Every structure is written in C-alpha cells, then in structure tokens.
Amino acid sequence: MQNIIVVKDLVVVYPDGTRAVDDITFSVEEGEFFGFLGPNGAGKSTTIKALTTLLHKASGRISVAGYDLDQSPREIRRSIGVLSQDTAVDGDLTGKENLRFQGRLEQMGGNALTKRVEELLKLVQLDNVAEKQAGRYSGGMKKRLDLASALIHKPRLLFLDEPTAGLDPQSRTAIWDYLQKLNKEEGVTIFLTTQNMEEADRLCRRISIIDGGKIIAEGSPLELKEALGGETITLSFKGDTDFLLRNKTKAILGTVQAVTNIIDSDESVIVYTKNATQVVVDVVVALGRDNVRPSFLSISSPTLDDVFLQKTGRRIRSEELSRKKIEPSILSVS
Amino acid sequence: MKNRLTILYDTQSFLQRDLIKLARNPTLFGTLLVEPLVLFLVFSQVFQKLSLFLPGSSGGYLGFLTPGIVLISALVCSPQSGISLANDLNSGLLSKMLLTPADRPAILLGRLLTDVLVVTAQSTLTIVVAIALGVRIATGMPGVLLILFTVAYFELALSGIFLAVGMKTRKTETLNALSGFLFLPVIFFSSAMFPVSFLPSWAQAISNYNPVSYASAVIRELVQGGLSVGTLTTAYVAIGIISIATFAATLYQFRKVIS
Numbered sequence: 001m002q003n004i005i006v007v008k009d010l011v012v013v014y015p016d017g018t019r020a021v022d023d024i025t026f027s028v029e030e031g032e033f034f035g036f037l038g039p040n041g042a043g044k045s046t047t048i049k050a051l052t053t054l055l056h057k058a059s060g061r062i063s064v065a066g067y068d069l070d071q072s073p074r075e076i077r078r079s080i081g082v083l084s085q086d087t088a089v090d091g092d093l094t095g096k097e098n099l100r101f102q103g104r105l106e107q108m109g110g111n112a113l114t115k116r117v118e119e120l121l122k123l124v125q126l127d128n129v130a131e132k133q134a135g136r137y138s139g140g141m142k143k144r145l146d147l148a149s150a151l152i153h154k155p156r157l158l159f160l161d162e163p164t165a166g167l168d169p170q171s172r173t174a175i176w177d178y179l180q181k182l183n184k185e186e187g188v189t190i191f192l193t194t195q196n197m198e199e200a201d202r203l204c205r206r207i208s209i210i211d212g213g214k215i216i217a218e219g220s221p222l223e224l225k226e227a228l229g230g231e232t233i234t235l236s237f238k239g240d241t242d243f244l245l246r247n248k249t250k251a252i253l254g255t256v257q258a259v260t261n262i263i264d265s266d267e268s269v270i271v272y273t274k275n276a277t278q279v280v281v282d283v284v285v286a287l288g289r290d291n292v293r294p295s296f297l298s299i300s301s302p303t304l305d306d307v308f309l310q311k312t313g314r315r316i317r318s319e320e321l322s323r324k325k326i327e328p329s330i331l332s333v334s
Numbered sequence: 335m336k337n338r339l340t341i342l343y344d345t346q347s348f349l350q351r352d353l354i355k356l357a358r359n360p361t362l363f364g365t366l367l368v369e370p371l372v373l374f375l376v377f378s379q380v381f382q383k384l385s386l387f388l389p390g391s392s393g394g395y396l397g398f399l400t401p402g403i404v405l406i407s408a409l410v411c412s413p414q415s416g417i418s419l420a421n422d423l424n425s426g427l428l429s430k431m432l433l434t435p436a437d438r439p440a441i442l443l444g445r446l447l448t449d450v451l452v453v454t455a456q457s458t459l460t461i462v463v464a465i466a467l468g469v470r471i472a473t474g475m476p477g478v479l480l481i482l483f484t485v486a487y488f489e490l491a492l493s494g495i496f497l498a499v500g501m502k503t504r505k506t507e508t509l510n511a512l513s514g515f516l517f518l519p520v521i522f523f524s525s526a527m528f529p530v531s532f533l534p535s536w537a538q539a540i541s542n543y544n545p546v547s548y549a550s551a552v553i554r555e556l557v558q559g560g561l562s563v564g565t566l567t568t569a570y571v572a573i574g575i576i577s578i579a580t581f582a583a584t585l586y587q588f589r590k591v592i593s
Contacts, residue, residue, distance in 0.1 A: 052433055056593060078435045088426035092355040104347040105434035107340065133358065149430070 001029040003063075004157055004189050005051065010060035012043075012050050012213075020046040022213035023060070028191055030156075033183045035204030036193040037304060039316045043213040044193035045085060048161045051191070052082050065157055078106075081155035085162045087142045091135025095126050095145050098134055099152055106153035113152075120148040124178065140171025147178065158182070160192040164199060172199075179203060195316050197304040209308055216311045225302045228310060229260040231276035232302050233283055236268040238295035249292055256282045265309055272302070341437040348444020352418065356448065366452055369410050370460050374403045377527060378467075384528070400464040401553035402526030404481060405546055407456035408489035409520065413513040414452070415445045416496030417506045423591065424504055438592055442584070446493060453489040454482050472559030480561075481553050484569070488549045491573050494580025501587035526550040548572045 005028040012021040021043045028034040036044045049055035051064055053073040062069040065079035089098050096117055103113040121127040124144035129137065134145055143163070150158060160179070164172040180203065182188045194200050200207050201221045209217040209224075217224055237245060249269055253262050258279050261272035273279040276299045287294065308316050356363050378396050385394030419441075422428040431441055461471065461478060471477050496509050503509075521527060523537050524546035530538050541547050548569035555561040 054429060054432065074435050077433055080433075082430075082433045084426055084429060086426045088430045090351070090355070090425075090427060092358040093351065097351075097354060101347060101351050102430075102434070104350075105344065105431060105436040107343070107435060109343075 001031060003027040004030040004032075004065055005034075005191065006061070006063040007047075007051070008061040010047070010050065010062060011058040012046050012055060013058040019058075019213055021050065021057075024210070024213070024215050026208055026215060026218065028189060030189055031183075031187050033179075033190045033203055033205045034192070035200045035207040036191070036210055037195065037197070037200045037204075037207050037308070037316070038193075038210035039195055039308075039314075042195075042210045044195075044210060045161050046213075047210070048082070048159050048191070048193055052080060052159055053077055078153075079155060080157045080159060081150035081153070082159045083147055083150045083161065083163050085165060087139070087146045089134045089137075089142050089145050089149070091133060093134060094131050095121065095134055095137070096130040098145055099148055102149040103152045108153060116152060116154075120151060123151075124148045125174075138171075140167055140174070143167060143171065143175065144178075147175065151182070154186075155188065157189045157191065160190060162194055162196075163192065164194075164196065176203060197316065200304055207304070209304070209311065211308070211312050217307055221304055224304065224307045228302045228306055229272045230274040230302075231272070232300055232306060233271040233273065233276050233280050234268045234296075234298045234300070235271070235283075235287075235294040236296035245292070248290065249287065249294075252286050252290055252292060253283060256286050258282075261310075263309060263313070265313070265315060267315075268296075270306070270309070276300075341440050341443070344436040344440035345443045345447065347436070348440055349447050352445055352448035353451070355418075356452070363452075366410060366414075367456055367459060370403050370407045370456050371463060373406055374399065374460060374463065377403070381528075388529070396464060396467055397469045397557060398529070398554070399527065400460065400469055400557055401481075401550045402521070403460050403464075404457045404485050404553055405488065405526050405550055406521065407453050407460060408485050408492060408549075409513075409517055411449050411453045411456065411489055412492035413496040413509045415442075415449050415493045416498075416500030416509045418445055419497060420500040420504050420506050420509065423501065428591070432592055438588075442497070442588065446490060449489060449493055450486045453486055457482055457485045469557065471557055473556045473561065477556040477561075481556050484549060484552050484556075487570070487577075488545070488573055491545075491577040491580060494577060494584045498580065498583035498587045501584070501591050520544065520546055524550060525554075545569075545572050545576055 007027065008025050010021055010024050011019060014020050024047070036047060038044050046055065050057050051062060053069060053076055064076045067075045067079070069076060090101070093101065099117045099120060100113060103109075103116060108116065118127070121130045124147060126141060126145060126148070129141070134142060137145065147163070163179070164175050167175065176199070179190060183190050192204065204221060206220050207218070207224070208215045235249065246264055246269060250262050250264060253259055253269070253271055256279065258275065259271050259273050263270045263272075271283060280297070280299055284297070305316050308314070377399055382395055384398070388395060388398050419428070422431070428441070432438065461481065465471065473480070496512070499512060500509050523533070523540040524544040525541060526546050530541050530547070533541060551565050552561065552569040555565055
C-alpha cells in the first residue's frame, strides 16, 4: 500500500525556542487509521498543524497526499480534511449554511454541493436541526457539524486533533462510529491525535506514542501491549506511600516467581506477569508475610497507558485507567 | 476553477457569509443604520441656530451638517471588519478557512465589501432623510453617487486601522475602545460638523491636517455645488495615503496570522 503521509526528520521550533516537535520520522499508509497518542504538550497538535500547512517547520521533509509541503501547500489543502481540537462552527449560521459555506471554500457549488450537504447532515444526524443556528446546538452537535465540514469535499485524508475531547460518552461513541464507518466503508485515511487510550486502542490500526516532541514507541496497539509481557497487577497504598515502604514492596515483589517487570509510578506499584490471576496469590502471600498490606489491588490487561508508563515512568492520564478492581479484603492473607 | 475566478468566487462566499451574519444580528445592523440618523437629529436640533451664521449654505445648518453625518457613517462602520476578523481568529474559524484552498486575500476582501455595502446603506439613508428635510443636493444623482463612493473609499481607509489592530490584539474590546477614543476628536477637530472658523486656532491647525476635513470638503461641495478638481484630488490623495499606511499594516499583520 502507498504511503499517503511521509514525514522525515521533522523539527518544529516555537518562537520562544521550544522544540515542540523534535526530529520525528514516520509514515502513514493510504487507507490506514493511524493515531498519535500522548499527553498534553507532547507535540501532537503541533505535528498536525505542520502537516496541514498551518505551521512552518524548522527542518525536515513532509509529503502529504503525494505533494511536497514546501512546493504544493495548496494542493495539500485541497486533498485533506481537518477537524481541529477546538470546535469551530459559525454560531450565527445554520447547520446547513455552515456546510454550504465550507463547501464553497472547497471550491464546490451547484447541485453537487447541495446534495453533499444533505448527505452529510444525514450522516451526522443533524438533518432535523439543519435550519437552526449552530449557536443553539449542544457541544456534541457542534462537533458533529464540524466533522461534517471537514468531510464536505470528500477528502482522501482526514486529520483529527483530539476529536472527542470534552464530549460526553454518548457523543464520543457516535463520533467513533462515524470515523470507523468512514475508514472502513469509504477508505478515508485517518490521522488522529488523542490522549485517550481507549480511543487510540479502539480506533487505530497503528499508533505512535509521542512525548516531549519525540516518538517513543510505534506499532499496533496489540503489539505494543504484548511487548510489555502479559498482564498487570497494580498495588496502591493509602497513606503510607513513603519511599521505604515502596522499596520494601518492590524488594518483596522481586522475589515472586513469574514477575517479569516492576514499575513504581507516582500512584502505585505495577507488577507485570504472564498470568496475573495465578501470580496475584503469590504476591499477596509474599507481601502479607512481611506485613505489607496494600489498600488497593487490581488486575488488568495492559493498556496503552502502561506502554507510556513503561517508556516514560509517567502516566498519560491516571483518571482514564479502566481496571478491574479487586478489594484487598477479599484477598487479604492472615 | 481557474485562479483568476477563484478569488471572485471566494470573495462572494465570504461576502454572503458576512451578510447572513449581519441579517442574524438585527440589533447590530439596526444600530449601525440608525446611529448616524440619531446624530443627525441631535446635532441639527441642538445647533439649529448655527444656520444664522451660514447664509450661503443650502438647507442652512442641515445642509452643512449632511456631509459630516455621512462621514460619521464611515467612522461608525470602520471597526466592524477588525471586530469580525478578531472574532474569527479567536473562535478558530479563521484557521478553518486557512485550511481550505480558498484564496486568502478573499477573506479580507469579502469582509471589506460587507462594510462598503453597510456604509453605502447608512449614507443613502442619511441623504434621503436630508433631502426629505429640505436639503438639496446641488450636483444631483451623479453627485450622490460620488458622495457614496467618497464615503466608501474613506471607510475602507479607516477599516485598515482596525483590521491591523484587531489581528494584532485579537481583542474586540480594544477595537471598541479605540473607536470611541478616535471618534470625537476626529469629528470635532475637522470641518465636518462646524465651519473651521468656529474652532480655536490650535484646533484649526489640527483640522487642516485631519483627513475628515478633506473628505467633508469634497462632500460639502457636492451637496452645495461647485466641486473643484483641486478639492477632489487633495482629498483622494490624502485618503489614498492613509489607505496605503493602514493596509500596509493590515497586510503585515495578515501575513503574520496566516503564516
């Protein structure tokens, strides 16, 4: 399959000297659903802005949709659709007028534009409010209208900068469904940035994890998680989270057989093992023997956040962990 | 679509959008339209006795005041482009426009054309009211058209100031404050509302360099009759110099924004 995005040694420097994107190289195949996963300030949006001709690069080469960015920025703009992180719809215009205006800027007109507007309003389920001013739409409806704007000219390549940030779960799921449909049924290549692990995991066939302007891991979500070595047991301690207790815990865990890796994060100690449901008994027994009692214990399959944690020692967003919780009282060893 | 047509098509798209937005904001549109008329009423009533000092003026003080009120339309309308662009910058809509293949200068052209239409509507209304109140436009319909052209030209020159400041500060409050700050001195230290001889000598000196005085001289001659080529040339050159300065600043800021 042909590459629709090729980025080589890209560097973007802000006026204050910050290297927001620091020498990254990657490519995206035509038809792929590709994700950039990373925390706030990692360089995701800056990369999108550079790829979509909105920001000047300091160095490196960018080719999008077969066009060199330095030589043919206008052709690139013609080939892409972009959904920015901040929803941008004109509140004074109706939903339909917003789409018509966007279509005209994409050099569309006549019946083709009218037909496309109707088609998109149905796709994003706004056809019943098409004549209402967009300022009266809810956040989720505005985001859907913004997405429809990005699709008005049937772009081959769609850039989405944190498309579901700030949306309620229902709107988020609706957007995910549209995106999967677009990618699978219409073959639109999607480049998505997100700090939502579930989003990256569920939608993307391949991801790059970015931190501090550098790509720190790349692969399919499954490959990246499997590389961690199986499942995780997470131990948290209420109150007593001092250095000595944590070191003692890690020392004890180091003696448990079948533990492949131990990571001490800000909030918890994480144990990696091939078979967590069996090893958890050994872990609890070993800790109980030395009177180390975790206040919270959970078992889970590794997430992309674990991949990020292993690479950086930090979590992307701890509140987004979705783990199977096991109360310690159930497992306590006397 | 061929490039030379693209800019026309895109300008039309931006113009359409701005006109829809204006129609959706009747309070703004109504205020813009009515403000010069209210000032016309206030000044013509408060200073009606000035007619005694203006024996040669057709329609008395009303005839003298008409050019000043028409120019006030330009002053009232001139911040609108800057405000609109600052709003588009802050809402992310400008970035969205820049991501399309649309001609970028069309963003400015469409907006400026909207202002020209509004200022033409305002001025037409003022002239119609003036005629209804007994003012005779000595140069007839060609004179009226030249008045409308002059005021639109003047409005464009002033818009450049607000476009540049709007893109630099991105704050509509600043533009409103700047407009309020400029309005009274620019109008009163000129020949727009009163004969220059009514002003103290230091204010007369300012008035001699105030472009509003040049523009009102042209419009006054068109209302009263006897437009001289010299008055027209001086005024158009003066407004042209302001246009060059303000649009150089606008284009400088616009290039910074789009890059």
